[in-house]
Amino acid sequence: MEKITLRGFLICFLFNLLLSQNIFSQCPSIPNTTQYFCDSQDPTIASLTAVDTGDGVQWYATASSTIPLNSDTALIDGMTYFADNNTGTCGARESVEVIIYGEPQGVSYQGFCITSSSQVLPTIADLFAVGENLLWYDAEIGGNVLSESTTLTDGQLYYVSQTPSGTGCETTRFSVLVSLFLVTEAPVGDSEQYFCGSSSNPPTVADILASGTNNWYSSLTASTPLNNATPLIDGATYYGTEVNAPCESDNRLAVTVTVYDENIAGDDTTLELCESDLANIGTIDLFSELNGNPDSNGVWTGDLPVSGNIVDATSMSGNNTYSFTYTVQNSTSCPEDSAIVTIVVSPTINSGENGVASFCILDAGEDLINYLGGSPDTGGTWSPALASGTGFFDPSQDSSGTYTYTVLGSGGCDASSATVDVTVFNLPQAAVFTGVQDVCANNSSFDLYSLLDGSEDITGTWLDNSNATITNPIDASSLTLGAHSFTYEVSNFCGVTSTAVTINVIQGPSSGTFTGIVDFCNPSTNLDLFTLLDGSQDSGGIWTNQSGVSVSESIDLSTLSVGTYSYSYTVTSTACDSVATEVTFTISSTDSSGVFTGSQDVCSTTSAFDLFSLLDGSESVNGTWLDSSNNTITNPIDVNTLALGTQTYTYQVNNSCGSSSTTVNFEVLEGFSSGTAINDVSYCASTGTIDLFDLLANEDTGGIWTDASNNTVASEIDITSLTAGTYNYTYKVSSASCGDNATTVTFEISEELSSGVFTGIQN
The missing domain is CATH 2.60.40 (Immunoglobulin-like)
Structure with missing residues (x-):
């Protein structure tokens, strides 16, 4: 195996590193990372500049896109573009930001105000546009460059371009239409103008008259014009300018307005009266009859004389209509106004006067109107309705009762009614005697009707055998034993009939009289x-x-x-x-005074001891307590007033059957008092030391003091460190036979007042 040296390893590493960094790639460079253009140049991708280092230049829309942009692709203002070589293998691409300048900014319509023909006319220098190195032309394309002193022409279009610094290019042109407006120094009109203050259509700023088109202001120097719908104020002065938009005269016309109240006569009204009411009415105040809110200074004309606002109602008559016109004319600036009061007087409605009618059931009948007093109007109606359907009363078909005759009202007259109380009488019935009855002499209330069969009229009269009227029932105890006769007599509109009856008075039993309890x-x-x-x-x-x-x-x-x-x-x-x-x-029976249940020990400090607690509860509650000297006392008793030792009392009860008494006793043991608190005490903390015994009265000595936390304290306490507030302390005394007795005292610490500290003399 061939041995690899350290040198060879380093050479291989550096070679690969150069390959990964594209050292051998020919990538374009961009000297100007921001490139500027004018919109008039219609810049494209081909307009961008980059240095070709030998492998060509391609432009991309992003740093990582793989598809290059066509050279005729239009550039976009503010867009960033990325350069790479023809093979797109540069890795990290350099970028360029594109800025494209457009036409200047400005107002496309610019007007100028001319107040006189002698005024110096505006020039190119007066036009407004925003941009760099502006040039004004007389045409959108080509044309002539205009100097700043060129006089502006009304209705003329002017064009402006800019040449941004550092670009060397000129943008497209922005157009401005120029208008010259001639305005007067101030509008012409009357300085005092008059208006009618109509409630339905009140005068407004729009109603002030002046030449031309106007703006109106509340003062000579006000900057905001009034709304045309602003109501005018009487006595106010308004200031007007002449407007030829967008121009307005510098000087203002002052107009003082007078707003007259409109003439108000009120609204028409109709008053309906009844002839029978005229005398009570006496006079009519026509003004008070007008509807609405009429002015009070109008003039009346009409069918009858009017004094002020008053017309005499007694001069009117029924079945007539009277008309009165009220006219108001306060100012010629407002049209006169009038209202009419119409009075319609209707004839009196007369239903007659109440009456009474009686019929026998066998009578032929009659029209009920004949039973009304006075002179009733015909044509009324009867209620309830009669069988005839008219006013004719038939006693064989119609019943007794109250019948109301009503004549309907009309106009100002109310309906009128009168009544007839009708009684229809049947043939009188005295009934049939059923036979003699025995009546006990002790019967103080015998009903004679019990002798009849029940068919009698109850409106009859009882008579004795002397033909004298008597009252039923009768008192048989006032009659002698034996037979007695009576007559029942009935009379009405149809005649008289009677029935005779008899009773036999007999002696009755007696159960005696109670002599008393x-x-x-x-x-x-x-x-x-x-x-x-x-x-x-x-x-x-x-x-x-x-x-x-x-x-x-x-x-x-x-x-x-x-x-x-x-x-x-x-x-x-x-x-x-x-x-x-x-x-x-x-x-x-004799009332009980109860049973003594045994002696009790009672502390001498007890202020209310109930003596009944010494009895077994069987005693009557209406007795009397006596002391050892046989003096009457009040229970409960105050033991504080008694000496120590045995005390004896007697409870005594008396009634009609005699008296009963029970003697009781109890032992008074010595007790101690914690005294009575003295209330509403207040201290300042600066007081220093206080003695809590000063807050008690009548206390026994030998007790102990505790604070609110139940800690034992001395009677003398230092309050210097206490804050403002309420404090409680308790005094307790103890007795082996009577237990504890405690009293709580309360005092207030008040907040200290300060007048401050003198800090020294000052110059």
């Missing part, structure tokens, strides 16, 4: 219920209890509990209704 206290004997009656009762009756159960007249009271009891004594009769009397009595 009796109270039995702790009874142990029997009660004879008859002792509760007055003795007028009949024998043979029965006693019943509250449940209706029959009982003996002898009641064992010892079996009854405390309460109220009722019993009834009932006596029956074959001819009369049963009668009953109720008696009532009560059972009472």
Whole structure:
């Protein structure tokens, strides 16, 4: 095997490296990486420049494309193109950016304002265009180059090109049309102009008159013209220029406007009145009848005299129409305006006056209009409708009731109505007597109608045997025993009829009279219920209890509990209704004062001790508490006022059956008081040390103080370090027999006020 030396290896490596870097390729180079052209040159790929190093030049659209561009391909402004050799093997391609200059930029239409024939006319130098090394021509292609002093001609087209620095080429040309406008110094018109302020078509800036076409301004120096639709303001001055677009005169015509209020007479209206109302109306204010918002200084003319705005309504009559015209003429700048008030007076509607009609059912009938008072108008209608379909009332077909006659209103008159109250009477009926009845003498309300068969009219009258009118029902207890006769008489529009009846008054039973409630206290004997009656009762009756159960007249009271009891004594009769009397009595017992449940220990600091807590709860609540001196006291009691040791009290109850009492006692043990807090205390932190005992009253000594976190503290505390706010501390005293007693005190730390610190004298 041949041995490879280090030198040979390096030679091979460098050779391959040169091959990979295309050292042996003949690639073009581009000295100018940005190349400039003018649009007039119509540059193509062939216009690009690169140095051919021997293997030709091909141009590509991208650094990696494989298809070269044709030489006649038009260049694109701002595009980057890439150069390679004919075989496309250069690897990394050099690039060139293309910039193509076009025609200058400018305004294609340029106008100039000429205010007089003596004014120096604009020149080429006055035209506007943006570009480098501009040249103006009189033709789009070819033509003559124009100097800056060349005078411009109205309606002439001018053309401008540019030659960008460093290109050596001239672009295509941009055209500018020139117009010269002649404008006057100011428009001509009246300096004071007058207008009518119509609400429907108010005057605007467009209505101001001046020569030519105008712009109007709110002031002599305003730069923004007013919109033509801007409403004119009375007394304002407007400033106008003459406009020959795009030119406008420098001077302005001042016009002061006066805007008169339009003449407003209001809107036509029609007033409908009724002749019957004219007297009450008296006068009519025509102005108040106008619709809209009329001016108040108009003039009235019409069919009747008008004083101011007032016309006399009493001079009008029914079935007539009156016309009144209101004319307003405030200013000749506004047309006069008028409105008409028409008053239509209708004749009074008369339905007559209310009436009453009575018919017997056998009568032939009549037209109800004959029963109306006054002079009713004909042609009205009746409600409800009559069987005849007209106003004729037939008692055999129409019923009793109220019938309303209505005449419809017209014009200013309301409808009018009147009524007729109609009563149709049937033939009177006194009914048939059904036979004699026995009536108990104790019946205080006997209905005589029960003697009739029910066919009677209820409008009749009862008469006694003396033919005197009596009231039904009757009181039989006022009559003697035996037969009594009565007559029922009925009369109406159709006539009179009567029926005679008879009753037989008989003696009735008696259950006696209750003599009054009796109270039995702790009874142990029997009660004879008859002792509760007055003795007028009949024998043979029965006693019943509250449940209706029959009982003996002898009641064992010892079996009854405390309460109220009722019993009834009932006596029956074959001819009369049963009668009953109720008696009532009560059972009472002595009230309980309860049972003492044993002595209790009570602290001397207790302010409200309930003595009832020493009883078993069986006591009556309406008793009285007495102290050891037999004085009445109020419960609960304040133990603070009592001495230490045993205290004795008595509870006493009294009622109609006697009295009951129970004696109780309790032991008063010594307790300690934590005192009463003093509220609404405030300190400044600068106070320093405070004593918490100053915030209590009537406290016992020997207790301890704790803060809001339940930490024990001394009664004297330093508040210098405390911030503004509310602070709570609790004082607690303890007793072996009565437990703990605590009181919380509260105080406020107020924020310190500062007047600042003097920093020294200043010059």
